[in-house]
Amino acid sequence: MSNLSTTSDDILASARTLIMNGGYNGFSYADISEIVGIRKASIHHHFPSKVDLVRELVKRYREDGQASVAVLEQKVPNALDILKAYANHWAACIEDSSRPYCVCAMLASELPSLPPEVAKEVTAFFDFISSWLTSVMERGTNEGALNLTSAPHVEAETFLATVYGAMLSARAYGKPEVFPMILEPALNRLTPTVSH
Amino acid sequence: MSNLSTTSDDILASARTLIMNGGYNGFSYADISEIVGIRKASIHHHFPSKVDLVRELVKRYREDGQASVAVLEQKVPNALDILKAYANHWAACIEDSSRPYCVCAMLASELPSLPPEVAKEVTAFFDFISSWLTSVMERGTNEGALNLTSAPHVEAETFLATVYGAMLSARAYGKPEVFPMILEPALNRLTPTVSH
DNA sequence: CTTTGTCTACCTTCTAGTAGGCAGACGGTC
DNA sequence: GACCGTCTGCCTACTAGAAGGTAGACAAAG
Numbered sequence: 001m002s003n004l005s006t007t008s009d010d011i012l013a014s015a016r017t018l019i020m021n022g023g024y025n026g027f028s029y030a031d032i033s034e035i036v037g038i039r040k041a042s043i044h045h046h047f048p049s050k051v052d053l054v055r056e057l058v059k060r061y062r063e064d065g066q067a068s069v070a071v072l073e074q075k076v077p078n079a080l081d082i083l084k085a086y087a088n089h090w091a092a093c094i095e096d097s098s099r100p101y102c103v104c105a106m107l108a109s110e111l112p113s114l115p116p117e118v119a120k121e122v123t124a125f126f127d128f129i130s131s132w133l134t135s136v137m138e139r140g141t142n143e144g145a146l147n148l149t150s151a152p153h154v155e156a157e158t159f160l161a162t163v164y165g166a167m168l169s170a171r172a173y174g175k176p177e178v179f180p181m182i183l184e185p186a187l188n189r190l191t192p193t194v195s196h
Numbered sequence: 197m198s199n200l201s202t203t204s205d206d207i208l209a210s211a212r213t214l215i216m217n218g219g220y221n222g223f224s225y226a227d228i229s230e231i232v233g234i235r236k237a238s239i240h241h242h243f244p245s246k247v248d249l250v251r252e253l254v255k256r257y258r259e260d261g262q263a264s265v266a267v268l269e270q271k272v273p274n275a276l277d278i279l280k281a282y283a284n285h286w287a288a289c290i291e292d293s294s295r296p297y298c299v300c301a302m303l304a305s306e307l308p309s310l311p312p313e314v315a316k317e318v319t320a321f322f323d324f325i326s327s328w329l330t331s332v333m334e335r336g337t338n339e340g341a342l343n344l345t346s347a348p349h350v351e352a353e354t355f356l357a358t359v360y361g362a363m364l365s366a367r368a369y370g371k372p373e374v375f376p377m378i379l380e381p382a383l384n385r386l387t388p389t390v391s392h
Numbered sequence: 393c394t395t396t397g398t399c400t401a402c403c404t405t406c407t408a409g410t411a412g413g414c415a416g417a418c419g420g421t422c
Numbered sequence: 423g424a425c426c427g428t429c430t431g432c433c434t435a436c437t438a439g440a441a442g443g444t445a446g447a448c449a450a451a452g
Contacts (some may be wrong), residue, residue, distance in 0.1 A: 007431080017331065020307055021308045021309050022221065022308065022309030023219055023220045023221065023222075023305070023306055023309075024222075024269075025218065025219065025221035026219075026220075026306065026309045028406075028407065028408080029407080029409090030377060030406075030407080030408095038431095038432075038433095039432070039433060039434080040408085040409090041409085041410085041411095041432080041433070041434080041435090042431070042432050044408085044409065044410080044443075045430085045431060045432070046431090048408075048409085049408075050408070050409095052435090056246045088217065099201075101305070103307065104368075105364060106305055108275060108364055108366065108367060108368040109219070109297070109301065109302055109305050110218055110219055111367055111368065111370075112217045112218065112367075113217050113218030113219075113222045120346070122368065123369070123370070125366070126368040126369060127369075132326060135228050145284060148380065149381065149385070150381045153377070154377060154381060156360070157362075157365060157374060157377060157378050158378050158381060158382065160361070160365060161357075161358055161361030161362045161365050161378050162354070162357055162358055162361055163361070164361045164364050164365070165356070165357030165358055165359070165360045165361025165362075165364070166353075166357045168296075168301060168304055168305060168357070168361070169322070169353060169356060169357050169360070171304060171305065171307055171308075171309065171320070172300075172304040172318065172322040173322060173323075173326075173412065174307075174319070181350060182350070182354050182357050183354050185346045185350060185354060186242075186354065189345070189385075203397080224440075224442080225441080225442065225443085226440075226441080230436060234397095234398075234399095235398070235399060235400080236442085236443085237399070237400080237401095237443085237444080237445095238397070238398050238399075239400080240442085240443065240444080241396085241398075242397090244443085245442075245443080246442070246443095258396095276435095327396060
C-alpha cells in the first residue's frame with residue numbers, strides 16, 4: 001500500500017475543513033500552515049496561489065464524488081436505495097461532525113464573489129450531481145423502484161434542494177437531527193406503494 | 197413622510213448587498229466606504245466595530261421579516277396562499293436579481309466561523325421563520341387549506357429547506373428559473389385535492 | 393457650549409505572494 | 423563506488439497592500 005499522505009494532500013485536506021467552516025474568504029495560508037505544521041512559503045511551493053489551491057481542491061472533490069457514485073451504482077442496484085445511501089452519507093457526516101457541510105454548497109453560496117476559475121469548478125460540480133440524480137430518477141421510475149410525481153429532472157432538483165436545504169437548517173439550528181427529520185418524509189414520498 | 201434615508205441606513209443597505217454576495221468575510225469597511233461615499237472612519241462613528249454593524253443588520257432583517265409576516269397574515273387569510281406569497285417573494289427577488297439570496301442563509305452557512313454575537317442573531321432569525329411556518333402549517337391543516345402528510349413542524353422544516361435549497365441551486369446554476377421549477381411541485385403537494 | 397457627523401492621519405495586524413538559500417534525493421557518467 | 427548536476431521540498435526573510443480600528447481636529451446645528 002503506497003497510501004502515504006503527501007504534504008500537498010495534507011494541505012488540501014486542511015483547506016477543505018477550513019472552507020467547510022468559513023468559506024473561501026474565511027481562511028488563509030497562515031491557518032493551513034498551523035494545521036499542517038509547515039511554513040506559509042512552503043504552501044506556495046505546492047500551490048502558487050490561493051486560486052490554484054481551491055481550484056484543485058474542488059476539482060478533486062468532484063472527481064472523488066464521481067468515483068464514489070460509480071462504486072455506489074455498482075454495489076446498489078435499486079434506485080431508491082441509492083438515494084437513501086446518498087442521504088445517509090450526509091446524515092452520518094453531519095451527525096459525527098466530521099464533514100458537517102458540503103464544500104461546494106459553501107462555495108456556491110459565495111459564487112458571485114469567487115474568482116472565476118474557482119466558480120467554474122463549483123458550477124461543474126453541481127452539473128455533475130444534477131445529471132447523476134436525474135439519471136437515478138429516470139432509471140428508478142422505469143424500473144418501478146421510484147414513485148415520481150414530476151419529470152425526472154424536476155424530481156432530481158427537488159431532491160438536491162431538499163438535501164442541501166436540510167444541511168443548511170441542521171447547521172443554522174445547530175441540531176444534526178433536523179437533517180434526517182427532513183429527509184425521511186422526502187424519501188417516503190419517492191417510495192412506491194408496495195401493497196394496494 | 198420622514199422617510200429620508202439616513203447615512204446609517206445607507207451603510208446597512210450596502211452591507212446587506214455585500215453580505216448577500218460574499219458573506220461576512222467577503223466585504224470590508226473600505227467596500228462600504230466606496231458605495232456610500234464616506235470615509236472608513238465615519239462608518240466607525242455609526243458602527244464602532246464590524247460585529248456591531250452586522251449584528252444590527254441581522255437584527256433589523258429579522259424585525260423587518262416579522263413585520264412583513266404580520267402584514268401578510270392580515271391581508272391573506274388562506275394558509276396555502278401565504279406559502280405561495282412567501283415563495284413568490286423569493287422568486288421575484290431571484291428573478292430580477294435585486295436580492296437574489298437571503299442574508300441569513302449566507303450567514304448561516306458561515307455560522308461556525310462567525311463572531312458569536314452575530315451567530316446568535318442568525319440563529320434567532322431561523323427560529324423565527326421556523327416557528328412562523330409551523331404555525332401556518334398548523335392553521336392550514338385545521339382549516340383544510342393545506343394537505344399535510346407529516347407533522348406540521350416537519351412540513352415547516354421541509355418547506356423551509358426546499359426554499360433555501362432552491363435558492364442555492366438557482367445561484368449555483370446561475371439559472372433563476374430553477375427556483376420556481378422546484379417550488380411549484382412542492383406547493384402542489386401541499387394543495388388539498390378539490391374534487392374527489 | 394455641547395453634540396453630531398465628518399474628515400485626515402495614523403496604527404497594528406493580517407493578507408497573499410516573492411526572493412533566495414540550503415539540504416537531501418535522484419540519475420547518470422567516469 | 424565516487425563524482426556531479428539537477429530537482430524537490432522546505433526554510434528564513436521580506437514586500438506591498440488591505441484589514442479593522444483609533445486619535446484628534448473641524449464645522450455645523452441645537
